[in-house]
Amino acid sequence: MIPDPQHYYLYSAYILTWAIHGTYLFILARKAKRVRKEIERLKRSG
Amino acid sequence: MSFLAITRATLAKDIRLEWRSKDAINAMLFFSLLVVVIFSFAFDPTAEESRRIAGGLVWVAFLFAAIVALNQTWARELRNQVLDAYRVSPAPAIPLFISKAVGNFVFVAVLEALMTPLFIAFYKLRALGPAWQLLPIALLGTWALVVNGTFFAAMSLRTRAREIMLPLLLFPLSIPALLGMVNSTTAVLTGESSPTFWIALLVAYDVVFTVACLLLFETVLEAE
Amino acid sequence: MKHGFTVLAVITAVLLSFALYTALVMAPVEQTMGNVYRIFYYHVPSAIVAFGLFFINFGASLVYLIRRNTKADMLALVCAEVGVVFCTVNLITGSIWARPVWGIWWTWDMRLTLTLVLWLIYVSYLVLRRFSTSSQTALLAAVLAIFGALDVPLVYFSIWFFRTQHPSPVMGGGGSLDPHMGYALLLNFVAFAFLAWLVCWTRYRLEVAQRAVHEAEAMQSLMEGAR
Numbered sequence: 001m002i003p004d005p006q007h008y009y010l011y012s013a014y015i016l017t018w019a020i021h022g023t024y025l026f027i028l029a030r031k032a033k034r035v036r037k038e039i040e041r042l043k044r045s046g
Numbered sequence: 047m048s049f050l051a052i053t054r055a056t057l058a059k060d061i062r063l064e065w066r067s068k069d070a071i072n073a074m075l076f077f078s079l080l081v082v083v084i085f086s087f088a089f090d091p092t093a094e095e096s097r098r099i100a101g102g103l104v105w106v107a108f109l110f111a112a113i114v115a116l117n118q119t120w121a122r123e124l125r126n127q128v129l130d131a132y133r134v135s136p137a138p139a140i141p142l143f144i145s146k147a148v149g150n151f152v153f154v155a156v157l158e159a160l161m162t163p164l165f166i167a168f169y170k171l172r173a174l175g176p177a178w179q180l181l182p183i184a185l186l187g188t189w190a191l192v193v194n195g196t197f198f199a200a201m202s203l204r205t206r207a208r209e210i211m212l213p214l215l216l217f218p219l220s221i222p223a224l225l226g227m228v229n230s231t232t233a234v235l236t237g238e239s240s241p242t243f244w245i246a247l248l249v250a251y252d253v254v255f256t257v258a259c260l261l262l263f264e265t266v267l268e269a270e
Numbered sequence: 271m272k273h274g275f276t277v278l279a280v281i282t283a284v285l286l287s288f289a290l291y292t293a294l295v296m297a298p299v300e301q302t303m304g305n306v307y308r309i310f311y312y313h314v315p316s317a318i319v320a321f322g323l324f325f326i327n328f329g330a331s332l333v334y335l336i337r338r339n340t341k342a343d344m345l346a347l348v349c350a351e352v353g354v355v356f357c358t359v360n361l362i363t364g365s366i367w368a369r370p371v372w373g374i375w376w377t378w379d380m381r382l383t384l385t386l387v388l389w390l391i392y393v394s395y396l397v398l399r400r401f402s403t404s405s406q407t408a409l410l411a412a413v414l415a416i417f418g419a420l421d422v423p424l425v426y427f428s429i430w431f432f433r434t435q436h437p438s439p440v441m442g443g444g445g446s447l448d449p450h451m452g453y454a455l456l457l458n459f460v461a462f463a464f465l466a467w468l469v470c471w472t473r474y475r476l477e478v479a480q481r482a483v484h485e486a487e488a489m490q491s492l493m494e495g496a497r
Contacts, residue, residue: 005370009369014290016366021355031476035476194417204406204407207401214394219418244431247424254420265413
């Protein structure tokens with residue numbers, strides 16, 4: 001593997017791709033946790 | 047009442063109300079003047095350069111003036127719960143839309159007519175191409191902004207942050223129309239290319255979205 | 271249901287890993303660009319997946335407009351959101367690719383411009399859904415999606431003509447593709463398509479749960495009000 005400044009572009013592109021997908025999935029996970037808490041609360045009080 | 051009669055009546059009512067609230071009109075006119083002046087300070091090109099960029103500047107200025115005018119459109123109706131009355135009445139929605147759109151068109155056209163001589167003066171504009179073509183371009187371009195603007199202004203009524211929703215919804219969809227307006231104007235001013243394609247694009251845009259707005263306005267009006 | 275989801279997740283993970291390996295290691299080096307071109311194994315599939323999702327949104331919006339089917343509305347929302355994610359990836363990888371190859375961060379070429387406009391339209395769609403106070407948000411959103419779909423051919427033609435007048439570098443090149451590259455591209459496309467399916471399914475389930483919770487809460491406050 002030739003250390004090539006162009007590789008920085010390649011790796012940052014791939015890393016950013018996963019960062020974006022990861023962020024979205026993280027947001028979904030947080031929402032899911034909140035919904036689960038809500039369901040618990042409703043089950044208890046309902 | 048017939049379709050045409052309803053449209054005419056609503057339009058007449060709107061113009062009468064606008065005329066009575068001259069404050070709003072005067073404020074709008076002054077705002078348009080300010081926009082031209084600010085642009086002239088920000089972009090101070092030579093006569094040669096100005097012909098290339100004036101198309102873009104003028105239409106962006108018109109766009110901002112149109113947004114401010116459109117935001118006012120439904121505000122008054124909303125204040126007096128006129129829209130609810132319309133929804134309950136058996137009157138068809140299309141004449142309401144047409145009269146609102148035409149009213150807005152007249153209003154924005156007046157603003158443009160005021161701003162144009164100022165732009166010509168500040169930028170020493172002179173059309174090297176067929177200047178008469180600027181009139182159909184102005185009419186088609188203004189209608190493109192107003193028809194969708196009126197429709198989305200109605201949609202924005204059902205949102206929070208109403209005033210920002212209108213440009214937010216309008217701008218992305220207006221991109222092809224904007225390309226058309228700006229490039230055709232630049233083509234006429236510089237005389238370097240033919241505006242025909244762009245004018246055709248504007249016509250296509252206007253036809254497609256006028257039909258879409260007419261078909262879907264009732265749906266939007268009913269959505270409470 | 272639960273089973274199918276886990277199976278899908280596993281398949282997706284496997285596909286993505288293998289596709290990554292293929293893209294970085296197995297695919298041959300390109301003559302003119304060197305290794306940087308490998309970005310296109312992420313850039314192009316993201317574009318195709320994003321456009322596919324937007325197309326599904328358009329279909330679902332039409333169905334909702336005609337039938338007022340809740341499932342269609344949820345599908346539309348899900349595809350719009352996930353589509354925006356993939357579209358964002360597409361735009362960013364495109365920009366990062368353009369820099370070392372063309373020396374610019376952006377160019378108004380046909381593909382990038384069309385992608386940007388679609389991204390703008392769908393972000394405005396998502397903002398409308400979030401900011402709407404109407405009880406019929408789904409309907410307004412569906413109307414906006416229709417308008418967006420009508421706009422796309424107009425955008426296409428306007429950029430096409432603009433580009434014939436102001437030619438600029440073409441991103442992603444044309445020309446023939448080395449079969450090994452074609453294989454890697456196809457593999458990455460399949461992997462990302464599975465990822466899109468997985469994420470959409472997740473988001474859909476979340477939406478179903480959220481709506482059920484809202485309804486239950488509304489019921490509860492109604493009954494409390496009655497007491």
